[in-house]
Amino acid sequence: MADFRSLEVFYWVATLSSFRRASEQVNTTQPAVSQRIAALEHEYGTLFERRSRDVALTERGRVLLGFAERFLALQSEMIAALDETGRTTGTLRLGVSETIVHLWLSRFIERMRAEHPGIGVDITVDISPNMQAALVANELDLAFLVGPITVPSLVNRPLFQAPVAWIAAPGLVPDEEPLSLGALMRHPLVTYPRNTSPYVELRDLVLRANLLPSQIHTSASLATIVKMGIERLGICVIPPDVVRDELSSGVLRVLPVEQALSDLTFTATHAKRSEGHFVVDAARIAEEVARDWAAAR
Numbered sequence: 001m002a003d004f005r006s007l008e009v010f011y012w013v014a015t016l017s018s019f020r021r022a023s024e025q026v027n028t029t030q031p032a033v034s035q036r037i038a039a040l041e042h043e044y045g046t047l048f049e050r051r052s053r054d055v056a057l058t059e060r061g062r063v064l065l066g067f068a069e070r071f072l073a074l075q076s077e078m079i080a081a082l083d084e085t086g087r088t089t090g091t092l093r094l095g096v097s098e099t100i101v102h103l104w105l106s107r108f109i110e111r112m113r114a115e116h117p118g119i120g121v122d123i124t125v126d127i128s129p130n131m132q133a134a135l136v137a138n139e140l141d142l143a144f145l146v147g148p149i150t151v152p153s154l155v156n157r158p159l160f161q162a163p164v165a166w167i168a169a170p171g172l173v174p175d176e177e178p179l180s181l182g183a184l185m186r187h188p189l190v191t192y193p194r195n196t197s198p199y200v201e202l203r204d205l206v207l208r209a210n211l212l213p214s215q216i217h218t219s220a221s222l223a224t225i226v227k228m229g230i231e232r233l234g235i236c237v238i239p240p241d242v243v244r245d246e247l248s249s250g251v252l253r254v255l256p257v258e259q260a261l262s263d264l265t266f267t268a269t270h271a272k273r274s275e276g277h278f279v280v281d282a283a284r285i286a287e288e289v290a291r292d293w294a295a296a297r
Contacts, residue, residue, distance in 0.1 A: 002040055004075055007068040009036045010047070014065050015272045016153045017054040024138050025271070040064075072274040089118035092282055095131035095143035096123055098222040099162060100266065102242040104293040105144075111285045119278055127220055129195045135269060141279045144286060146197055147267030157268040157283045159290040162239040164198055164261040165254045167247075169232045178256045181209055188215040188234030190225050198237055201262055226252075239264060241297065266290070 002010075012022035013033065023030040041047050047061035057065060092112070096105055105123075112121060126134075128145035135143055135154060148156035166184060173179065173187060185206065192198045199218060206212070217234055219225050226243055229236035230251055236243075246252040268283040 002043065004071065006036045006040055007071050009033050010040055010064065011068045011072060011274075013037060013048070013055065014057055014061060014068075017056065019055065021136075021138070021153075069274060073276060075274075090278065091120045091122050092279065093122050093139070093141045094124065094282075095134060095140040095145065096125050097128060097131075097145050097266065098125050098220075099239060099242055099264070100144045100159075101125055102222060104289055107293065108286055108289045111289055112282060115285065116278055116281070119282075127193055127196055132269075135271065138271070142268060142270045142282055142286075144266060144268055146264050147269050148265070149267070149269050153271055154269050155272055155283075157287050159266040159268055159287060160294045161263040161265050162241055163263050164237060165240050166257050166261070167229060167236040167238060167240065167243060167252050167254055168234075169230060170250065170253055172232050173235065173255055178258045181205065181257075181259045182211060184235060184255070184257065184259070185209075185211045188217060189237055190217045190219070190228045190234040191237035192225075193218045193220050197264065198261070202237055205259065237261065 009022060009026055009028075012025045013019055016022050016025065019033050019037070020030050023033045026033070037047065044064060045060050046058050047064060048055040049058055109121060112119060124131075124134075124140065128143075128147070131140060131143040131145045132149050132151070134140040135149070136151060144159065148158075166179075168187075173183070176183060189202065191202055199216075202216070215234070217228065219228075222238065222242060225236055225238055226246065228234060229243075230246065235255065236252070240247060240254055243252050247254065268286040270279050270283055273280050
């Protein structure tokens with residue numbers, strides 16, 4: 001009869017399609033994972049098709065996965081019910097886009113502290129491509145990033161959309177309305193790093209229009225981008241939401257332009273887990289906090 005540990009190992013092999021990555025997820029060795037899967041297959045028949053780089057569930061495997069998910073969800077419910085406080089303890093390894101740091105991260109931390117007082121939050125601020133890699137490598141439990149991420153082992157929960165605009169200090173750009181792309185390209189541009197969606201869109205616009213900007217500066221620090229804009233070092237290509245105070249005070253202004261930019265879509269993304277897991281609940285809390293923030297902005 002399969003025990004909870006074997007079902008947990010099976011669940012992660014099925015979810016990640018890899019014995020190696022499953023061993024990292026459950027903090028054991030790859031031979032130990034193989035041994036548990038072999039024992040399950042001895043009892044229930046072939047559960048996986050072995051391929052050159054990964055594994056795929058057989059029909060029997062798909063049936064067992066449904067039961068494994070139910071067993072693991074029941075286990076989480078049992079642990080919560082037997083816990084004297086009804087709370088989980090541990091650490092949430094959280095990756096966050098700096099845009100969200102400037103918007104509503106503090107509200108999320110307050111909600112986590114209220115609903116999960118036993119969970120500490122270890123925050124890493126990074127760009128979305130790096131956080132995606134960290135999620136896949138099991139170096140992060142949850143990330144608030146530009147998504148959704150189309151990886152089978154990951155779950156995406158929608159957070160909000162942030163418009164992106166051309167923003168500059170008053171007087172840097174002539175008061176033409178609306179400004180053409182060519183007029184914008186006569187000034188240095190300041191935006192997110194090269195492997196992010198705002199930079200890629202900006203680069204593609206330039207290539208399609210056969211234009212050559214005077215310079216494109218990039219930074220992983222949103223605070224640095226904003227400071228460069230205030231100091232008239234270029235036109236910032238960022239969401240206006242992160243510079244509301246500067247826009248209200250007149251230190252920066254949103255430029256009237258012909259060329260609109262795509263919104264940034266943010267998601268709370270994590271590896272597939274059973275319902276009731278604190279990471280799943282943290283994603284739910286983030287969705288609620290983001291929705292309340294968006295309604296009030």
